Amino acid sequence: MTNSEIRAWYRERVAEIPKLNQQWIAQGAGLEERALRAWRIRHDARVQARSTMENPAEIEDLRERDRRLYGNPDGPTFDQLVQESHQRGRRPDEVYERIISGSQTTNREVNKLFDRKGPSP
DSSP, rough: OOOHHHHHHHHHHHHHHHHHHHHHTTTTTTHHHHHHHHHHHHHHHHHHHHHHHHHHHHHHHHHHHHHHHHSTTOOOOHHHHHHHHHHHTTTTTHHHHHHHHHTTOOOOOOOHHHHEEEOOO
């Protein structure tokens, strides 16, 4: 798969979160549990997408970006997102709603980078 195809797969996986969240609501899952599930889907998709990439330098570039932004090569942890939102004064329900919402979005700059790239050299 090319990086563009991998990115498309990642974006499709993340785009499933709103529908899944509605199913979880219908099943009676609580807000914190839904936030954790949404975060996990995006986190696991991130890790899986990177494991599929062929160019180790490109993988390391993404991991380094996440280290700079989150202090973790695989992106923010769930606890980190919760703590950061609490530090910003958000109420618990706002914290979890923001995690669900954030799990449904992807980074525009990374999208642009990989949408225009063909196969890894």
